[in-house]
Amino acid sequence: MRSHLLNGLTAEHYRRSVTEGVERVAAKLATTDRPFSGVTVDALSPRIDAIDLDRPLGDTASVLDELEDVYLRDAVYFHHPRYLAHLNCPVVIPAVLGEAVLSAVNSSLDTWDQSAGGTLIERKLIDWTARRIGLGPAADGVFTSGGTQSNLQALLLAREEAKPGTAGWDEGAPLAKLRIFASEVSHFSVKKSAKLLGLGPDAVVVIPVDHDKRMQTVALAHELERCRSEDLVPMAVVATAGTTDFGSIDPLPEIAELCAQYGVWMHVDAAYGCGLLASLKHRDRIDGIERADSVTVDYHKSFFQPVSSSAVLVRDAATLRHATYHAEYLNPRRMVQERIPNQVDKSLQTTRRFDALKLWLTLRTMGADGIGQLFDEVCDLARQGWELLAADPRYDVVVRPTLSTLVFRYIPAAVTDPAEIDRANLHARKALFASGDAVVAGTKVGGRHYLKFTLLNPETSAADIAAVLDLIAGHAEQYLGESLDRAS
Numbered sequence: 394m395r396s397h398l399l400n401g402l403t404a405e406h407y408r409r410s411v412t413e414g415v416e417r418v419a420a421k422l423a424t425t426d427r428p429f430s431g432v433t434v435d436a437l438s439p440r441i442d443a444i445d446l447d448r449p450l451g452d453t454a455s456v457l458d459e460l461e462d463v464y465l466r467d468a469v470y471f472h473h474p475r476y477l478a479h480l481n482c483p484v485v486i487p488a489v490l491g492e493a494v495l496s497a498v499n500s501s502l503d504t505w506d507q508s509a510g511g512t513l514i515e516r517k518l519i520d521w522t523a524r525r526i527g528l529g530p531a532a533d534g535v536f537t538s539g540g541t542q543s544n545l546q547a548l549l550l551a552r553e554e555a556k557p558g559t560a561g562w563d564e565g566a567p568l569a570k571l572r573i574f575a576s577e578v579s580h581f582s583v584k585k586s587a588k589l590l591g592l593g594p595d596a597v598v599v600i601p602v603d604h605d606k607r608m609q610t611v612a613l614a615h616e617l618e619r620c621r622s623e624d625l626v627p628m629a630v631v632a633t634a635g636t637t638d639f640g641s642i643d644p645l646p647e648i649a650e651l652c653a654q655y656g657v658w659m660h661v662d663a664a665y666g667c668g669l670l671a672s673l674k675h676r677d678r679i680d681g682i683e684r685a686d687s688v689t690v691d692y693h694k695s696f697f698q699p700v701s702s703s704a705v706l707v708r709d710a711a712t713l714r715h716a717t718y719h720a721e722y723l724n725p726r727r728m729v730q731e732r733i734p735n736q737v738d739k740s741l742q743t744t745r746r747f748d749a750l751k752l753w754l755t756l757r758t759m760g761a762d763g764i765g766q767l768f769d770e771v772c773d774l775a776r777q778g779w780e781l782l783a784a785d786p787r788y789d790v791v792v793r794p795t796l797s798t799l800v801f802r803y804i805p806a807a808v809t810d811p812a813e814i815d816r817a818n819l820h821a822r823k824a825l826f827a828s829g830d831a832v833v834a835g836t837k838v839g840g841r842h843y844l845k846f847t848l849l850n851p852e853t854s855a856a857d858i859a860a861v862l863d864l865i866a867g868h869a870e871q872y873l874g875e876s877l878d879r880a881s
């Protein structure tokens with residue numbers, strides 16, 4: 394069994410196994426002609442159920458054969474140009490190489506004595522990101538598992554900063570007094586975080602959005618004023634730079650102004666919009682982000698990195714102390730005096746992956762401009778897709794894209810019942826998924842069912858978009874035809 398442990402003696406075994414696995418995946422990527430096989434849960438689960446985990450196969454080739462059967466054949470492939478659904482990106486090769494290196498060396502980024510150079514590489518990438526945002530000389534941050542954790546940590550810091558010395562706050566005052574302001578299309582992790590942070594059920598004040606799905610700052614000002622007059626404590630405003638559904642960017646400069654005026658922590662959730670930090674053409678769309686107290690970035694969304702790769706950045710490094718705990722065995726207090734950089738002092742996690750290495754190899758191979766160019770391409774593609782949709786009488790399209798998302802709905806001329814149109818759109822999405830020809834997402838707008846493209850693949854063309862729109866229309870028409878037959 395020791396031959397399976399990675400060490401100097403097994404280096405050759407490692408090389409062969411990984412190469413065999415890489416060969417399979419490379420062959421798969423080269424030959425998949427659809428983003429999905431269309432497999433159903435009922436078809437796939439017996440194959441996985443039948444495997445006896447207590448009877449190992451032993452050799453790599455048999456294990457990979459089995460993996461083909463239970464996973465690779467039917468996986469959803471984000472690299473395929475007709476995968477247009479969620480905020481998943483095809484990944485860049487330097488990052489995949491990074492993934493292989495980081496798991497083989499298996500550094501843990503909690504302490505210097507488990508990572509050495511890894512710690513410094515992560516710190517340099519944090520500084521690089523903070524500089525791109527423009528957070529100033531005292532900025533810091535840490536890599537996290539994703540935007541959800543980044544938002545949670547940012548709001549933890551905001552909660553701690555809001556407590557002492559805030560007007561209306563006396564020690565022992567209930568957490569129920571704290572309020573977070575976020576738009577109606579902000580990410581649900583804001584509400585989850587509020588719950589985890591022990592805030593009351595009314596903690597998140599939902600601010601309406603305008604026609605372009607951006608937070609209405611007049612409404613925000615009104616709610617901040619009301620909060621103050623009701624003797625409540627404004628804890629944070631969460632501005633979203635790239636909403637998950639629409640890619641809309643809240644008016645950051647106006648929100649920063651209000652945060653300054655009311656002394657409130659400004660958090661910018663740029664999980665999606667962070668791609669603009671590298672953009673060569675559209676960086677100005679997130680102007681104002683530099684005024685944030687904290688920022689969430691998901692490199693695994695718009696920097697073409699494999700999951701997971703994310704970070705939370707803060708304007709003032711000192712605020713990270715709210716996540717600091719010391720353990721004698723790990724990061725004793727004296728190490729701070731000795732200036733030993735232990736990243737666990739800043740993190741909600743303890744053992745932590747060296748995800749930063751993926752971004753490092755990406756920047757060292759392609760440069761930030763390489764990433765920015767790819768992201769600009771998908772933003773431009775979304776603009777072309779919008780033009781196609783706006784000119785197509787079969788479709789109603791919601792907002793002109795700021796990033797790379799399109800939300801639209803099939804609207805047949807002959808059908809007027811909105812519930813029937815809902816069903817046709819729902820059916821089209823499902824039928825398309827079952828066919829495996831393309832994968833699209835869906836959401837609700839104004840209580841009605843819409844479809845969504847999240848375009849993150851520069852290999853997707855306007856012709857792909859046009860073809861998928863035809864497929865959707867075909868499925869929807871078929872459904873409506875059948876439902877006519879049912880009615881008659």
Ligand SMILES: *Cc1c(COP(=O)(O)O)cnc(C)c1O
Nearest residue numbers: 539540541580635637662664665
């Ligand atoms: C995706 C997303 C998140 C959550 O990030 P995960 O990496 O999925 O945890 C938070 N906010 C926004 C705006 C997002 O799009």
